[in-house]
Structures are given as structure tokens and as C-alpha cells.
Amino acid sequence: MTLPPEAPTLPARLLHGASVLPNREAILPLLPKGCEFAEVGVGTGGFSRLVLSVCAPRLFVAIDEFRLHELDTLWGQPTQTLFGGGTHAQSYRSGFADRIGSGRMRVLEGDSADCLEQLEDRSLDVIYVDADHRYEFVRRDLAVAGRKVRDDGWIIVNDYIMVAELGATIPYGVVNATHEFMIEHDWGMQYLALQTRMFCDVVLRPSHLLPDLASLQHEVALLRASTSWRVTRPLRAAVGLLRSRR
Numbered sequence: 165m166t167l168p169p170e171a172p173t174l175p176a177r178l179l180h181g182a183s184v185l186p187n188r189e190a191i192l193p194l195l196p197k198g199c200e201f202a203e204v205g206v207g208t209g210g211f212s213r214l215v216l217s218v219c220a221p222r223l224f225v226a227i228d229e230f231r232l233h234e235l236d237t238l239w240g241q242p243t244q245t246l247f248g249g250g251t252h253a254q255s256y257r258s259g260f261a262d263r264i265g266s267g268r269m270r271v272l273e274g275d276s277a278d279c280l281e282q283l284e285d286r287s288l289d290v291i292y293v294d295a296d297h298r299y300e301f302v303r304r305d306l307a308v309a310g311r312k313v314r315d316d317g318w319i320i321v322n323d324y325i326m327v328a329e330l331g332a333t334i335p336y337g338v339v340n341a342t343h344e345f346m347i348e349h350d351w352g353m354q355y356l357a358l359q360t361r362m363f364c365d366v367v368l369r370p371s372h373l374l375p376d377l378a379s380l381q382h383e384v385a386l387l388r389a390s391t392s393w394r395v396t397r398p399l400r401a402a403v404g405l406l407r408s409r410r
């Protein structure tokens with residue numbers, strides 16, 4: 165396999181104020197609570213569960229082709245065992261039956277971009293893109309996601325890496341498709357969430373919503389010069405010291 169072509173370099177203005185997080189779990193508390201969230205490619209639902217518990221979305225849309233039961237094994241386990249003898253969709257739905265029953269979760273079965281297309285334009289706050297990682301698929305998923313997310317929304321892309329493993333036969337197109345989307349649609353990177361084998365996530369927002377580094381530095385300078393900062397400084401130092409000794 166040859167590596168995919170180099171991804172286009174991102175202009176610095178699309179990275180201003182971006183911060184690095186230790187892992188994707190650290191993204192979730194930074195997202196708005198009670199939002200409308202779509203996960204595109206839900207797998208066995210581990211991340212869906214985490215999103216539900218941390219973000220408490222008022223609506224969660226789970227999108228997947230739900231065909232993993234057709235494989236003999238998955239992540240080292242027979243799929244018969246993994247899905248309790250049923251199908252991928254049955255297993256996912258039964259894990260979230262209460263939420264689906266109460267209308268707080270919709271499950272859309274089929275191709276990722278086709279399913280996303282069924283949703284109203286500008287109806288979601290957060291879209292997590294984690295389905296087929298080949299270039300054409302990610303490019304298409306991002307193009308549709310860009311229309312389905314609200315003007316102040318978030319798109320998170322998983323597995324921001326060029327290949328799945330050494331010796332893989334198909335390269336990932338995630339980095340290329342993500343950079344192209346950012347440049348074409350003027351979306352910036354707010355967070356890069358690391359992963360221990362560099363299967364990172366990137367958190368994207370329309371560039372005009374990114375924190376402007378210069379104005380943040382200005383705010384901090386004003387705060388440092390303010391009386392309240394000086395008054396509370398010894399108190400904050402004491403709290404820091406106490407925390408470090410716990």
C-alpha cells in the first residue's frame with residue numbers, strides 16, 4: 165500500500181487558539197449540555213453511551229449501516245457472542261431501548277451520508293464522524309455534515325490518521341478529507357484530542373467562532389492587571405498548593 169497523497173497544509177488562521185486534549189473523552193465535557201448530537205458510525209455503542217452520560221443530549225441520532233454481525237469476528241471476538249446471536253442493529257437498539265422508546269434517540273440504518281441527508285439542514289449541534297474512513301466516504305460525510313449542523317455547531321472527526329496499521333491495504337482518507345473540508349468551508353480546529361496510538365480526534369468549528377488568540381491574551385492581561393485578580397491571587401495559590409498535596 166502507498167500512503168495517501170499529502171493533505172493540504174492548513175492555513176494558520178484555521179488553527180488559531182486550538183488546544184490539545186489528552187483524549188477524546190476530554191472533549192465531551194466541553195460540548196454544550198442538552199444538545200442535539202449525531203454519531204455517524206456507532207459500532208457497538210460504547211462511545212454513544214459515554215456521550216449520553218456526559219453530554220445528556222436532548223436528542224441523540226445514531227447512524228450506522230449495522231452490518232457488523234455479517235463478520236465472523238470483530239475485535240477478536242466472535243460476532244455471535246458480541247451481538248448475543250442477534251444482528252448488529254438488534255443489539256444496539258436493545259442497549260438503548262428506553263431512550264429510543266421515549267423519543268430521545270433516533271436510530272437510522274443505512275449508508276452514513278444517506279442517513280445524515282434525511283435530517284433537516286442546520287438541525288444538529290454536534291456531529292461525530294466515525295464511519296467508513298476511506299477518502300471518498302469521509303469527504304461525503306463531511307460535506308453533508310456541514311449542511312446538517314447549526315451555524316454555531318461542532319463537527320468532530322475520529323481517527324485523524326493516515327493508515328489503520330502497518331501493512332494495511334487501504335489508506336485512510338480522514339486527514340485529507342478533513343483538511344479539504346476545513347479549507348473549502350472555512351472551518352477551524354478548536355481541539356486536537358490525542359490518542360495513545362495517535363488515532364486522534366479533531367474538533368472543528370466555523371472559523372469565526374474560534375477563540376481569537378489575540379483577544380484572549382488581551383483579556384488575560386486585563387484580568388492580571390485588575391484588582392480582583394490581585395486580591396484573589398494568594399487565595400488561588402493556597403488552593404493550588406492544597407490540591408497538589410492531596
Ligand SMILES: C[S@@+](CC[C@H](N)C(=O)[O-])C[C@H]1O[C@@H](n2cnc3c(N)ncnc32)[C@H](O)[C@@H]1O
Pocket residue numbers: 203204205206207208209210211212227228229230231232274275276277294295296301
Ligand atoms: C469504528 S466503528 C464506530 C465506533 C464508534 N463511533 C465508537 O467510537 O465506539 C465504525 C462504524 O461505522 C459503520 N460504517 C462503516 N461504513 C459505513 C457506511 N458507509 N455507512 C454507515 N455506517 C458505516 C460500521 O458499521 C461501524 O459500526
